[in-house]
Each structure stands twice: as C-alpha cells, then as structure tokens.
Amino acid sequence: MPVRRKKDIAASLRGILAVIATIASFIVLLMVVVVVERLILG
Amino acid sequence: MWPRFQKSDLGMIAHYLGSMVLLIGVIMVFPLAVSVIMSEWNITGNYLIGAGAATVIGGLLRMCRISPGALERRQAIAITGLVWIVGAFVAAIPLWLSGHYLSFLDALFEGVSGLTSTGFTLCQDIDHLSTADNMWRFTMQFLGGQGVVVIALSLGLFSKVGSSFYTSEGRNEFVMPNIKKTARFIWQFSSIIVIFGTILLFTVLLLYGFDPVRGFFHALWVTIGAYDTAGFAPQSLSIMYYHSFPLEIFVMVLMMIGAVNFALYARIWKGGFRSTVREFTADIEIRTLAIWTVFILMAFVAAILAGSFLTDYSGLARRGVFTIVAATTNTGFQVLSTHQINALLSSGAFFILVLALAIGGSSGSTAGGIKALRIGIIAKATLARIKDVLAPKSVRNTTGYTHLGRHLLSGEVTGAAMTITILYIVTYVTGAIAGIVAGYEPISATMESVSATSNAGLSSGLIAPDIPVYLKIVYMLQMWFGRLEFIAFLAVIFCFFASLKPRRRAKL
Numbered sequence: 001m002p003v004r005r006k007k008d009i010a011a012s013l014r015g016i017l018a019v020i021a022t023i024a025s026f027i028v029l030l031m032v033v034v035v036v037e038r039l040i041l042g
Numbered sequence: 043m044w045p046r047f048q049k050s051d052l053g054m055i056a057h058y059l060g061s062m063v064l065l066i067g068v069i070m071v072f073p074l075a076v077s078v079i080m081s082e083w084n085i086t087g088n089y090l091i092g093a094g095a096a097t098v099i100g101g102l103l104r105m106c107r108i109s110p111g112a113l114e115r116r117q118a119i120a121i122t123g124l125v126w127i128v129g130a131f132v133a134a135i136p137l138w139l140s141g142h143y144l145s146f147l148d149a150l151f152e153g154v155s156g157l158t159s160t161g162f163t164l165c166q167d168i169d170h171l172s173t174a175d176n177m178w179r180f181t182m183q184f185l186g187g188q189g190v191v192v193i194a195l196s197l198g199l200f201s202k203v204g205s206s207f208y209t210s211e212g213r214n215e216f217v218m219p220n221i222k223k224t225a226r227f228i229w230q231f232s233s234i235i236v237i238f239g240t241i242l243l244f245t246v247l248l249l250y251g252f253d254p255v256r257g258f259f260h261a262l263w264v265t266i267g268a269y270d271t272a273g274f275a276p277q278s279l280s281i282m283y284y285h286s287f288p289l290e291i292f293v294m295v296l297m298m299i300g301a302v303n304f305a306l307y308a309r310i311w312k313g314g315f316r317s318t319v320r321e322f323t324a325d326i327e328i329r330t331l332a333i334w335t336v337f338i339l340m341a342f343v344a345a346i347l348a349g350s351f352l353t354d355y356s357g358l359a360r361r362g363v364f365t366i367v368a369a370t371t372n373t374g375f376q377v378l379s380t381h382q383i384n385a386l387l388s389s390g391a392f393f394i395l396v397l398a399l400a401i402g403g404s405s406g407s408t409a410g411g412i413k414a415l416r417i418g419i420i421a422k423a424t425l426a427r428i429k430d431v432l433a434p435k436s437v438r439n440t441t442g443y444t445h446l447g448r449h450l451l452s453g454e455v456t457g458a459a460m461t462i463t464i465l466y467i468v469t470y471v472t473g474a475i476a477g478i479v480a481g482y483e484p485i486s487a488t489m490e491s492v493s494a495t496s497n498a499g500l501s502s503g504l505i506a507p508d509i510p511v512y513l514k515i516v517y518m519l520q521m522w523f524g525r526l527e528f529i530a531f532l533a534v535i536f537c538f539f540a541s542l543k544p545r546r547r548a549k550l
Binding site: 027 | 196222255
C-alpha cells in the first residue's frame with residue numbers, strides 16, 4: 001500500500017476516533033449529572 | 043461558457059456528499075444517547091430511523107465512486123452547496139417523526155434553520171419538546187455554526203481536498219498554515235468556548251433554582267445558541283424565560299465572542315498581549331463593527347425614547363442593549379415578546395432593528411449578514427475615490443487597510459465586497475416582496491426576509507406554521523443563500539442548468 005494512502009487512512013481513523021471520544025465524553029458527563037440529581041439530590 | 047458537470051464529476055460529488063451525510067448520521071448519536079439516558083424511549087426510535095436513513099443514503103452515495111481522486115474546485119463547491127440541502131433533509135427526519143411539526147416541510151424548515159444557524163422555528167408546542175429533540179436542534183446549530191465542511195475537515199475525513207472546499211462554505215481566511223489545522227483550530231476553539239459557557243450558565247441556572255439535569259441542558263443549549271449566533275431557544279419565551287440579568291450578560295458576551303472572526307482569535311492565540319491589543323484596535327472589521335454597534339445602539343435608544351415603550355432607564359438598558367447585541371451579532375435571541383416588538387416598538391426602532399440585522403457581524407465568524415468587513419472596505423474605497431477626485435492628475439494615491447495583516451485596497455477586493463453586498467440587498471428585497479405579496483405588512487415582511495437571509499432568526503411573529511408554502515420555501519432558500527454567501531449555491535444552480543443544456547455541435 002502506498003505511504004500516502006496509509007497516511008490518509010490513519011488521518012481518517014484519527015477523525016473517527018475523535019468523534020467517538022467526543023460522543024463518549026458527552027455521554028459520561030450527562031450520566032454524571034443525571035446520577036448526581038437522582039441519587040444525591042433525590 | 044458555463045462549466046458543465048460530466049458523469050465522472052457526479053460520481054466524485056456523490057462520494058464526498060455521501061461521506062458528509064454519514065457524518066450527520068453519526069452525529070445523531072448525540073440525541074440518541076440523550077433519549078436513552080433520559081428514558082425518552084418513544085423518541086429513541088426516531089433517531090434510530092434518522093441515523094439509519096443517513097447511513098443508507100450516505101452509503102449509497104459513497105458507492106457511486108469507490109476510490110475518488112483529488113477534488114477539483116467546482117466539484118468542491120457543488121458538494122458544499124448540496125450538503126446543506128441533503129443534510130437538512132436527513133436532519134428533518136427525526137424532527138418530523140417527533141409529531142411537533144404539521145408537515146415534513148415544516149420539519150425541513152426547522153432543519154434548514156438549524157443547520158444554517160438561523161433560529162426560525164415552526165415547532166408546535168416547543169415548551170414540551172423532548173430533551174432529545176431539543177438536543178438535536180442545538181447540535182444542528184453547532185454543526186452549522188462552525189460549518190459542516192469545517193467539522194469534516196478538522197476530523198481529517200477528507201484528505202484529498204483542496205482549499206476550495208473550505209472557502210466554498212463562506213470562509214476566506216486561513217488562520218493556520220494548512221486547511222486541516224485551520225479547521226481544527228475553529229473546532230477546538232469553539233469547543234472550549236462551549237464548555238466554559240456551559241459551566242458559567244449552569245452555575246447561574248443552579249443559583250436560580252434549576253434542577254441539575256435541566257440546568258445542564260439549558261446551559262448547554264443557550265451557550266450553543268449564543269456562541270453560534272444561532273438563536274434557537276429551548277423555550278418559546280426565548281431568553282425572557284429565565285428572568286435573569288446575569289444570564290443575559292453572559293449570553294451577550296457569548297454572542298459577541300461568536301460574532302468575531304476566528305482568524306483574529308488564532309492570531310491572538312499565537313501572539314502576546316501587546317500584539318492582541320494592536321490587532322484588535324487596528325483591524326478594519328473590528329473598528330467598523332464597534333462604530334456600527336455604537337451608532338445603531340444610539341439610534342435604537344433614541345427611537346425607543348421617542349415612542350411610549352420602555353421609558354424607564356433600567357428596562358431600556360437591559361432590553362434595548364440585549365436586543366441590539368442580539369441583532370448586530372445575528373443571534374436572534376429575544377428579550378422582547380412578539381407583541382412588544384409589533385405593537386409597542388415605534389416603526390423607527392423596528393426599522394433600525396432591520397438595519398442591524400442586515401449588516402451582521404464579522405466575516406469568518408458564526409454571524410451572518412453583509413458583514414462589517416465588507417462595509418468597512420466599501421466605506422474606505424468611497425473615501426479613496428473622493429481623495430482621487432480631489433488630487434492633482436499627476437498624483438496617484440494608494441489606500442491600504444488592516445485585516446489580519448496590512449493589505450492594499452485593490453479594485454478586486456472592493457469589487458468582491460460590492461458583489462456580495464449587492465447580492466445580499468437583492469435577496470433582502472426579493473424576500474420582502476414575497477412576504478408583501480402574501481399579504482403581510484411591509485415592515486414585518488422586510489424584517490423576516492432580512493432575518494432569514496442574514497441567518498439571524500429574530501422574528502416579528504410572521505414566521506408560523508400557517509404561512510403560505512411558497513413563503514416557507516422562499517425563506518429556506520434565503521437561509522441557504524445567506525449561510526453560503528451565495529457563491530456556492532449559485533454555482534451549483536448555474537452548473538446544473540448548464541449541464542442540462544444539450545451540447546452544440548461544431549460546424550464543419
């Protein structure tokens with residue numbers, strides 16, 4: 001596989017990982033807020 | 043002769059368009075996750091269908107060309123023009139399924155309004171919209187505010203594209219050495235502002251007695267709406283709902299941050315305090331914006347004082363300043379009800395509000411409208427012309443301006459600024475005539491037309507589900523035109539019609 005193509009695929013993968021990481025952090029943050037409200041504050 | 047699309051062009055366009063639609067489908071995971079966490083199970087299905095539709099449409103489009111080459115300029119422009127149309131159709135699917143819209147056209151209108159960061163809404167009973175649907179409305183605004191293409195570029199999803207892909211979305215300045223770094227800077231900077239803004243507003247809302255979860259969502263949504271100068275609000279009363287002066291102050295700051303050029307922030311990011319101050323004070327766009335805002339604020343206050351509304355100074359300062367900031371930044375948040383705008387504002391104050399909407403914020407920001415930079419360039423070119431007329435024939439004057447460095451005020455720069463300004467004015471007038479023909483008051487029709495084209499979303503109350511279908515289509519076209527600053531859209535239309543025309547055979 002040409003080096004250029006490999007670099008392209010790596011850049012795309014990094015992008016996909018960034019999307020997944022953003023969504024995951026948002027979900028974790030939201031769950032923390034929900035848990036705080038439901039369990040601690042009642 | 044107009045360039046024509048060949049069969050190979052269509053395959054390339056479809057491939058990249060498919061990638062963008064897939065990205066929109068992936069982003070639907072945000073509202074999907076919210077619906078699951080908030081136990082809104084009836085809404086979860088809508089987003090599964092929406093994301094599924096995006097996957098199928100995007101996948102099929104990508105299959106039109108399996109291994110694409112490097113993009114040409116006209117292909118990039120066509121993709122940008124089309125992604126805002128196809129994206130709005132895909133984005134409208136879960137909204138339509140929510141049952142809060144009378145027809146698919148109304149949901150599509152909401153999709154266009156969201157993606158172009160305008161803020162007009164045709165939603166029925168917005169106060170009882172589910173958390174997931176609201177999350178999707180504001181996600182669309184964040185996506186549209188930064189630019190769908192910018193987000194795709196920052197994620198490195200398109201490695202074989204040129205600068206034309208970036209500039210076709212209404213952005214002209216490169217803030218970093220290459221396109222990917224520029225897009226990434228915009229994305230990172232925006233994320234930081236949204237995080238800080240959310241924390242700030244969340245604290246205010248908690249102090250005002252909001253529950254944590256509700257406070258978190260409202261803080262996030264209002265921050266996105268303000269920073270992306272978008273104007274959707276989670277409540278029908280817009281910012282008035284919160285009755286909070288500190289919140290209004292923070293929202294004003296966020297709106298102003300959103301209305302300043304990203305390129306200027308990048309310079310500040312890289313430079314020190316001294317260069318920051320120098321950059322800010324010397325920039326033609328910042329100077330024009332500051333002078334214009336002060337002038338329009340004074341005129342608005344004078345026009346209000348001439349009428350009977352808001353004669354107490356505290357109310358004037360609070361509502362008047364907020365309204366002008368929301369209008370000049372093209373945000374569209376309201377602290378005046380539709381009744382107050384229509385019945386109590388003097389026609390002069392109303393007209394000044396329309397003027398503020400028409401000019402808008404900075405180029406390369408999330409704000410819409412003609413933009414302060416173009417007004418500054420046209421004003422400077424006018425002064426230069428007067429200087430030329432007065433100067434002796436042997437003298438040749440040159441004029442420069444400061445905007446991200448020192449530039450010569452050439453005929454090309456002035457011509458480009460004039461062209462876009464004229465296109466904006468023509469679109470404002472066309473939309474206003476469309477409203478007048480439908481039987482609405484000229485001033486209201488003009489306000490809605492200007493508000494749609496400048497992607498502001500400030501409404502006099504005309505925008506409602508019962509307006510004629512053709513008017514909804516006119517406003518949607520205006521929102522698209524305004525967001526892409528005409529060129530990408532007009533290029534797609536002209537190329538499309540040129541491609542349909544049969545080729546002339548050469549005479550032997």
